[in-house]
Amino acid sequence: MNVFLVHGTMGKPFENWFPWIENKLVEKEIRCNIPTFPTPEHQNYSDWERLMDYYCGLGVVNEDTVLVGHSCGSVFLVHYLLTHKIHVKGLICVSGYNNFISGFEMMDKLNESFYMDAESLDMTAYADKVFSFFGDDDPNIPQEILKSFALEIGGDVQCIPNAGHFNAAAGYTTCSVVLQAIESCR
Incomplete structure (x- = not known):
């Protein structure tokens, strides 16, 4: 089993609980990849898809992978799996959403290409x-x-009290619920 984490809009692999989860997984001898997806420049489904295709082509993402998406990274992963009909060991979405228009023009423009109007997102x-x-x-x-x-x-589905957006601003520099979910995929 291996883990592949996708951050959200304006995110980086070294923020929030991502380094903590990577360290915990390394201790358990579970490979973890947290690449930098381009944001804000090149944050669109097509460019992120090409990067994801690269990781799939390398075999980093495969049927033994647990995918973890944070924020807009969640809908990106759902969109990618549905488009490419890929099967993985697990999918964990943290603060995930689809089709949300905030009214903040820059954020809405960055996120809009990830959104899906699919008949089913199951x-x-x-x-x-x-x-x-x-x-x-x-x-x-x-x-x-x-x-x-x-x-x-x-x-x-779990709604967690006082978790905010599951980011450092909400106090999430560790995230035991995600670690437990990953471990349950073994």
């Missing part, structure tokens, strides 16, 4: 296990958007 045919985590007090994304996305992709 990921249970594309991942052995599916998990969604979101905070009950997310300051960035409305609850109904977070919950709707989580229910649409299927699997285990």
Whole structure:
């Protein structure tokens, strides 16, 4: 098993709980990749898709991979799996959402190409296990958007009290619920 994590808009692999999760996985001898996806320049589905194609071509992402997406990285992964009909060991979406228009022009422009108007976003045919985590007090994304996305992709849905957007601003420099979800995919 290996883990591949995709950050969200304006994100980096060395922020929030990402370094902590990588260290915990290394201790358990689980390979973890957290690449830098280009943002804000080149943040669009087509450019991120090409980067993901590269990792799939290398065999880094395969049927033994647990994919973890944070924020907009979640809908990117769902979009990618549905488009390419790839099956993985697990899919974990943290503060994931789809079709959210914030009214903040720059953010909306960066995120819009990831969004999907698919008939179904059910990921249970594309991942052995599916998990969604979101905070009950997310300051960035409305609850109904977070919950709707989580229910649409299927699997285990958990609304975590006081988790905010599951980022450092909400105190998330560690994230035991994600680590437990990864371990349950073994």
